[in-house]
Amino acid sequence: MMNKEIIDKNKTILEKEREVIENMLSDFADENKDGSGDWDTRYPDFRAKGNLEEEADEVEEYTSLLPVEKALEEKLANIKEALKKIESGSYGKCESCEKEIEARRLKLIPETRVCNRCK
Numbered sequence: 196m197m198n199k200e201i202i203d204k205n206k207t208i209l210e211k212e213r214e215v216i217e218n219m220l221s222d223f224a225d226e227n228k229d230g231s232g233d234w235d236t237r238y239p240d241f242r243a244k245g246n247l248e249e250e251a252d253e254v255e256e257y258t259s260l261l262p263v264e265k266a267l268e269e270k271l272a273n274i275k276e277a278l279k280k281i282e283s284g285s286y287g288k289c290e291s292c293e294k295e296i297e298a299r300r301l302k303l304i305p306e307t308r309v310c311n312r313c314k
């Protein structure tokens with residue numbers, strides 16, 4: 196059985212991280228309403244502008260945000276999955292080999308899905 200102390204601690208960490216990441220994402224993206232956990236970076240709204248240079252800058256910013264959105268979205272999905280596993284009592288089990296994930300690894304990466312051997 197996974198150490199309860201680690202689980203309790205990681206639950207607190209994961210809940211905080213979930214909030215931080217949702218806040219970061221909502222600064223520049225909108226969550227899909229379909230419940231899939233996907234986020235979409237908001238495309239710049241040009242209707243009121245007409246300044247080409249400014250528009251180019253905004254498109255550049257949009258493009259640069261896409262990989263950030265993807266990375267945050269992935270981390271958020273892993274965090275939500277880990278929290279679900281804590282609820283169901285299956286937290287700390289490697290998704291690949293089904294053995295227990297090393298405590299050290301869980302402390303470093305609370306949302307990890309696999310152990311050190313399978314990473």
Ligand SMILES: [Zn+2]
Binds near residue numbers: 289290293
């Ligand atoms: Zn494994």
